[in-house]
Amino acid sequence: MAEIVSLADAVAELVRDGDVVALEGFTHLIPVAAGHEIIRQRRRDLTLVRMTPDIVYDQLIGAGCARKLIFSWGGNPGVGSLHRFRDAVQNGWPEPLEIEEHSHAGMANRYVAGASGLPFAVLRGYTGTDLASVTSTIKQITCPFTGERLAAVPAINADVSIIHAQRADRAGNVQLWGLVGVQKEAVLAAKRSLVTVEEVVDELEPVDGGIVLPSWAVTRVAEVPGGAHPSYAQGYSERDNGYYAEWDPISRDRAEFEKWLERTRTTGVPA
Amino acid sequence: MTAASRAEVAVVACAELFRGDGEIVASPMALIPAIGARLARLTFEPDLLLSDGEAYLLDTEGRVEGWQPFKKVLDVVVPHGKRHVVMGASQLDRFGNQNISAIGEHAHPKRQLLGVRGAPGNTVNNRTSYWVPRHGTRVFTPAVDVVSGVGHDNAAKAGQAATRFHDLHRVVTDLAVLDFSGPEHTMRLVSVHPGVSVADVVERTGFELDTSAVTSTRLPDHDELRLIREVLDPAGSREREVAA
Numbered sequence: 001m002a003e004i005v006s007l008a009d010a011v012a013e014l015v016r017d018g019d020v021v022a023l024e025g026f027t028h029l030i031p032v033a034a035g036h037e038i039i040r041q042r043r044r045d046l047t048l049v050r051m052t053p054d055i056v057y058d059q060l061i062g063a064g065c066a067r068k069l070i071f072s073w074g075g076n077p078g079v080g081s082l083h084r085f086r087d088a089v090q091n092g093w094p095e096p097l098e099i100e101e102h103s104h105a106g107m108a109n110r111y112v113a114g115a116s117g118l119p120f121a122v123l124r125g126y127t128g129t130d131l132a133s134v135t136s137t138i139k140q141i142t143c144p145f146t147g148e149r150l151a152a153v154p155a156i157n158a159d160v161s162i163i164h165a166q167r168a169d170r171a172g173n174v175q176l177w178g179l180v181g182v183q184k185e186a187v188l189a190a191k192r193s194l195v196t197v198e199e200v201v202d203e204l205e206p207v208d209g210g211i212v213l214p215s216w217a218v219t220r221v222a223e224v225p226g227g228a229h230p231s232y233a234q235g236y237s238e239r240d241n242g243y244y245a246e247w248d249p250i251s252r253d254r255a256e257f258e259k260w261l262e263r264t265r266t267t268g269v270p271a
Numbered sequence: 272m273t274a275a276s277r278a279e280v281a282v283v284a285c286a287e288l289f290r291g292d293g294e295i296v297a298s299p300m301a302l303i304p305a306i307g308a309r310l311a312r313l314t315f316e317p318d319l320l321l322s323d324g325e326a327y328l329l330d331t332e333g334r335v336e337g338w339q340p341f342k343k344v345l346d347v348v349v350p351h352g353k354r355h356v357v358m359g360a361s362q363l364d365r366f367g368n369q370n371i372s373a374i375g376e377h378a379h380p381k382r383q384l385l386g387v388r389g390a391p392g393n394t395v396n397n398r399t400s401y402w403v404p405r406h407g408t409r410v411f412t413p414a415v416d417v418v419s420g421v422g423h424d425n426a427a428k429a430g431q432a433a434t435r436f437h438d439l440h441r442v443v444t445d446l447a448v449l450d451f452s453g454p455e456h457t458m459r460l461v462s463v464h465p466g467v468s469v470a471d472v473v474e475r476t477g478f479e480l481d482t483s484a485v486t487s488t489r490l491p492d493h494d495e496l497r498l499i500r501e502v503l504d505p506a507g508s509r510e511r512e513v514a515a
Contacts, residue, residue, distance in 0.1 A: 026341070027325055073386040081385070089383040099383075101372060103391040105345050124350070125392030128421035128429035128437075134377040149432050179326045179340060209338075 002172025002218035004200060007227075010220040011037040014192045015046075019159035022049035022190065023056060024111075026181025027077075028234055031164040032056045033227035034196050039063045040265055049158055051107045051182060055230070055247050058082040059264075061097060062257050068098040070156070072107045076251070079244050083251040093254065101135055106153050111182045113155035114189025126151035161190035164228045165213075166235055168197045168221045169204050177210035178234030187213055196224040198236045207235075272500075275491045277445060278303065278509040279499055280464045281404075283491045284443045286311040288400045289355060294318040295398075296328070296344070296354045302512050304357040304402045304443075306503050313498055331503070345392075352436050354397040358390060362415040363401060365457040365478045367439040369394070369420030377417050390420040398438040404512050406444035408477040423456035445513045447472045448488055453481030462488040 005013075015021060015038055023031050035056035038046075047068040048057055054077055060066055062084030074085050088097035102110070109121035122141060132138040132151065141152040163183040165176035174195045176183065187193045195213070200223050204212065225236075230243035250256045275283075285307025289297055297308040297319050309331045312319040320337070321329050322344075328337030339348070348354050361384055362370040372387050373380035393399055399420065403410050418425055426433040442449040442458070446467045453459035459481035460472055469482050491499065499509070 071386060073388045074383075075385045086383045090380060101377075101386055103387055104341070104389045105349070105392040108342065108345055123392070124395055124432055127391075127395055128418070128425040128433040129387070129391045130377070130418040131372075131387060131391060134417065149430060181341070 002168070002174070002195070002215045002221045004168070004170070004172060004221045004223070007034060007037050007196060007222040007224050008041075010194045010222045011041055014160045014194050014220060015041070015043055016159070017043055018045045019043075020047040020049060022156065022158040022161045022186045024050060024161065024163050024181055024183045024186040025228065025231065026052065027179050028232045028239070029164045029176060029178070029183070029228050030054065030056060030231040031162045031196055031227060032229060032231065033224045034162045034164070034194060035060055036264055038065055039261070049156055051104060053082065053085065055082070055244065058084040058247070058251055061085050061088050062094070062251070063261055064094040066097060067095060068100065070100040070102070070107075072102050072104045076244055076247060078241070079248050083248075084257060087254070100137060101131060102138070102153065103131070106138070106151070107156075108182055108185075110153050110156040111185035111189055114157045115185040118155060120152045120154050122150050122152050124150055156186075156189060158186065158190040160192040160194065161186040162194045162196070163187060164196045164224070164233065166197065166233055167199050167201050167204065168195065169201055172215035172218055172221050173204060174213040174218055174221065175204045175207065175210055176213075177207045180211060184211055184213060188217055192219045193217070194220045194222065196222050196227040198225050198227070198233050199223060272493065272496055275496060276510060277464060277466070278513040279491050279496060280488055281443060281445060281513055282306045282310060282499055282509060283495055284448050284464070284488050285357065285402060286314070286495075287489075288357060288441055288443065289316050289319055292316060292319060292355050292398070294320065296320045296322055296339070296348050298322055298324070298354055298356040299402070300356070300358050301402050301404070303404070303509055306499065306509055308357075309503050310495060310498055313502070314495065349392055349396045352397045352438075355400065355440070356389070356393045356397060357400045357402050358393065358420060360401050360403060360410060360420070362412045363403065363410055363442065364412060364415050364422060365453075365480075366422035366424040367401075367420075367442075367451055367456075367458065368415045368418045368422030368425060369401065370415035370417050372417040372419045374416055387417075387419040394421040394437065394439070395426065395433045396436050398440050400440045401442045403442060403444040405514075406446040406472065407475050411476040411478065413478045423451060446475065449480075457481065459483075460485050462486045464488045465490065
């Protein structure tokens with residue numbers, strides 16, 4: 001059953017050096033505040049997993065929290081590249097970053113397999129590309145029924161999955177709606193999970209298109225209003241487009257980034 | 272009305288990519304192909320479905336007409352060929368192999384790119400075209416560093432799982448339209464845009480091109496120009512994606 005705790009306590013308890021950590025959220029509901037807390041607590045050697053790493057992963061990588069990234073797209077949406085990510089891959093700064101590159105479908109299916117309790121997923125994509133020769137987690141498999149050669153990819157079962165949602169009730173049941181990516185699968189697949197929410201309420205009123213993650217599937221809930229900023233939480237906040245543009249010059253320059261890092265480490269948990 | 276700009280010629284060439292597609296999802300990954308898809312829908316492909324790239328299907332005025340989050344796309348649309356994707360390419364070779372992953376060796380790249388994204392699945396599951404806003408030898412290379420989207424030679428080598436729905440359609444650039452009907456499914460120059468010579472395209476292409484039957488890319492007609500300028504892109508953003 002999910003327990004409701006502070007963000008700092010949740011990260012301290014759930015995220016350990018060397019863990020495989022997945023922060024999921026697509027376009028909105030990106031758990032940025034939780035990422036900043038991981039930076040503040042100076043976690044290291046993490047294997048970061050995310051279908052579409054954006055600014056928060058650039059920040060975690062630049063802060064030296066990660067040794068490996070599992071992904072299918074890494075960029076600053078609407079702006080361009082992630083320069084901390086590129087600096088780590090190309091120049092090993094501040095730490096060398098190993099990458100495990102998959103396609104979107106490969107990543108989504110790996111989470112689905114993990115959530116389903118299956119060891120791997122099978123798909124047609126990858127055939128004919130160079131990915132199988134550069135990514136060790138893509139293997140060829142022969143369909144026992146048709147003989148077709150297909151790609152197999154292992155389940156992702158993160159040590160801890162972190163997502164942001166609109167709200168939870170006091171028992172720790174979590175409700176999210178709007179554009180939903182693979183958050184449900186990431187949480188169900190993980191050994192431990194943390195959900196930051198805009199608010200904790202007495203009762204979860206049904207919302208069209210919403211999904212509920214039951215309390216038994218969630219380890220910890222932390223109330224963090226605005227915890228998806230600069231992304232948005234539908235029904236609660238708007239996307240801060242300026243932040244994405246302003247990140248570009250910070251990300252391009254190691255000195256500017258280090259100033260940002262110092263500010264982030266010395267400020268407290270967002271109210 | 273003033274004569275069509277290079278960007279407007281490219282918009283119409285991108286619209287022509289979708290001719291005959293019918294009721295499938297157009298997934299254009301850049302501005303000019305997106306304007307082209309909307310132009311096709313407003314003119315000769317009224318059944319074309321337009322995605323916002325996130326979760327909605329939109330009409331040409333941006334009104335929501337369907338809910339299609341990406342899991343649905345992966346479950347329902349991609350594996351059934353009901354989609355025509357127009358991707359970009361950091362590198363593209365004569366067989367249509369595309370690289371959007373990394374320049375140089377994958378483990379130690381000179382330039383880490385954004386990642387393969389949907390390319391491995393798109394190219395073996397549904398119709399794929401490419402849009403290259405700056406036609407040059409950096410993009411059109413003899414061999415790509417990391418095959419992300421599958422070209423004809425690699426599809427043939429991989430066998431039925433890759434060839435079954437493999438359907439590389441065309442490449443539109445700021446200079447020309449190309450397809451893969453050259454010898455052994457290699458790239459062929461279909462047409463050059465007004466003001467561009469065949470020699471210009473050959474010079475800016477890093478491999479041998481079939482130039483045996485080159486025509487001129489058609490100009491936008493009066494109605495198309497009006498739609499582009501007054502309805503689809505009144506702010507003129509298209510002119511920033513392609514040099515005049």
